[in-house]
Every structure is written in C-alpha cells, then in structure tokens.
Amino acid sequence: MADLENPALKHFIAQIGTELVFAQVLIRRSDGNYHLRHVEDREQLAESLRELRLPEVRSWAQHTEAGAFRPLKSAPNLKRGWRLVVADAEGLGMALDAFYPGAIADWHAVRAGNPSVTDFREFTGRQSGMYRITAMLNDAQAGRVIEACCNRKFCLKQRLWTVAGLGADSVETKSLIPCLEPCAVFMEFARKAMRMEQQEKLRWDLAPDEVKTLEAVLKEGVNQTDASLREGDVGAANNPRRIQLVLEKLKPLLTLTNRDNDV
Numbered sequence: 279m280a281d282l283e284n285p286a287l288k289h290f291i292a293q294i295g296t297e298l299v300f301a302q303v304l305i306r307r308s309d310g311n312y313h314l315r316h317v318e319d320r321e322q323l324a325e326s327l328r329e330l331r332l333p334e335v336r337s338w339a340q341h342t343e344a345g346a347f348r349p350l351k352s353a354p355n356l357k358r359g360w361r362l363v364v365a366d367a368e369g370l371g372m373a374l375d376a377f378y379p380g381a382i383a384d385w386h387a388v389r390a391g392n393p394s395v396t397d398f399r400e401f402t403g404r405q406s407g408m409y410r411i412t413a414m415l416n417d418a419q420a421g422r423v424i425e426a427c428c429n430r431k432f433c434l435k436q437r438l439w440t441v442a443g444l445g446a447d448s449v450e451t452k453s454l455i456p457c458l459e460p461c462a463v464f465m466e467f468a469r470k471a472m473r474m475e476q477q478e479k480l481r482w483d484l485a486p487d488e489v490k491t492l493e494a495v496l497k498e499g500v501n502q503t504d505a506s507l508r509e510g511d512v513g514a515a516n517n518p519r520r521i522q523l524v525l526e527k528l529k530p531l532l533t534l535t536n537r538d539n540d541v
C-alpha cells in the first residue's frame with residue numbers, strides 16, 4: 279500500500295481487517311486479494327455466485343433484481359448473486375466507487391473530522407428555481423419528509439444533516455456511508471411534499487380500528503417491489519416514499535389509538 283496515493287482509500291483499507299461490511303457489500307481480505315459479494319450472500323458457495331469483472335460492476339448496480347432503475351445507489355436493493363475478486367487497492371477503490379459513488383471520500387472526510395455537512399435549512403435556503411419551494415416546509419413537515427425519504431427502507435446512507443427537532447442517523451441503523459447533504463431524490467420528494475402541503479385538505483373521520491386497517495394496508499404497500507414503479511417517480515400516488523410519508527403523518531393518530539386501547 280506504500281505507493282497508494284489516495285489517502286481516503288488508504289485509510290479505508292486500514293479499517294478492513296479480515297472483513298468489513300460497506301452498506302450491502304461484504305469485503306473480505308484473503309490470499310492477498312479482496313473478495314467482494316452481497317452481504318446477504320455471505321454464506322453462499324463461491325461457485326454458486328456469478329463472477330463479475332470490474333468493468334461490469336457499474337452496470338450491475340444500475341438495476342434492481344426486478345429490473346427497475348436504481349436512481350439512488352445507496353438504496354438497499356443491490357442485486358444479489360455475484361462475487362468479485364480484485365487484486366489490489368486500486369481495484370477495490372474502483373469497485374466501491376462503482377457500487378457507491380463518492381462514498382469512500384465522504385467516509386474519509388467524516389473519519390478525518392472535517393466533513394462538509396449542509397443541514398436542511400441551509401441547503402434549501404440557497405435553492406433557486408423549482409426547488410425554492412422546499413424551504414417553505416416547516417420543521418415538523420421537513421422532519422416527516424426526511425423520515426419518509428431517508429428511511430432505511432429506501433436508503434442506507436447515514437444522514438448527518440438535520441433539521442430542528444430531528445437528529446442524525448446512526449451507523450447502526452444505516453451503514454458506514456455518510457450522507458452530507460440532501461440528495462437529488464430527496465429534493466424532488468421534498469418539492470412534491472410541499473406541493474401536497476399546499477393542497478386544500480380533506481377531512482375524514484376514522485374509527486381507531488379503521489386507522490389500524492389503513493396502517494396495515496400502507497405498510498404492505500410500502501414494501502412493494504413492482505418493477506414498473508420508478509423509485510424516483512414521486513408523481514406516482516403509490517410511490518413508496520409517498521406511502522411512507524402518509525405513515526409518518528398517521529403516527530400521532532396511531533399513538534392516540536393505542537393509548538385509548540390501553541385505557
């Protein structure tokens with residue numbers, strides 16, 4: 279590693295030990311090589327996995343198992359069934375950059391203690407054009423939008439940026455890959471969420487048990503794996519993040535419902 283010029287990669291490799299899980303990629307060091315595979319294929323025999331070549335990694339990471347495009351490479355839907363062997367640090371760096379673009383540099387910035395984190399207010403406050411509207415979300419609304427969009431179901435990056443009333447993510451619930459500022463998927467979702475906040479509200483009286491039915495249906499819907507559904511299409515009423523946002527809004531009602539049942 280003496281000739282490795284990339285300090286971020288050099289420090290990352292020093293952390294690997296015999297193995298390390300980086301989001302959904304398991305990295306093992308053995309025989310002087312780096313062996314990579316999907317973390318859920320940890321116990322699979324090597325012969326049962328397709329051997330990827332380094333130039334294939336980027337296209338492998340482009341689509342989900344169901345064939346849907348992955349606009350967010352940190353989404354927890356990396357295809358399984360592959361393995362990759364790289365012989366040196368440069369190869370490892372290229373592979374990880376193909377799976378998770380920019381992740382090693384961001385990881386290193388956090389480890390070095392100088393990450394450039396931009397919180398929600400600062401980030402949305404400097405938007406112009408179509409995303410200016412996102413700054414109109416109040417703190418509670420922004421908190422719900424963040425909880426929905428950056429939910430572990432949809433993204434494994436550890437969100438370090440915040441808004442008043444909502445803390446950062448932990449490594450344990452997400453991964454070693456930090457998120458330093460709102461991404462394009464988030465901004466598109468936040469724009470749609472603000473547009474929905476501006477709509478005239480409808481009123482609907484629900485019995486506590488009906489609230490629970492609604493919750494059950496929404497929870498089922500949020501886990502859908504319909505290949506025709508584009509993750510980034512926030513205009514679709516059944517977009518999983520939109521369903522999660524409704525679930526976030528339902529939380530106070532569910533708390534009330536459960537409390538009434540406890541009485």
Ligand code: SF4
Pocket residue numbers: 352427428432433434435436437457458459460461462463464
């Ligand atoms: S803003 Fe949220 S969804 Fe986007 S990369 Fe960061 S944590 Fe993930």
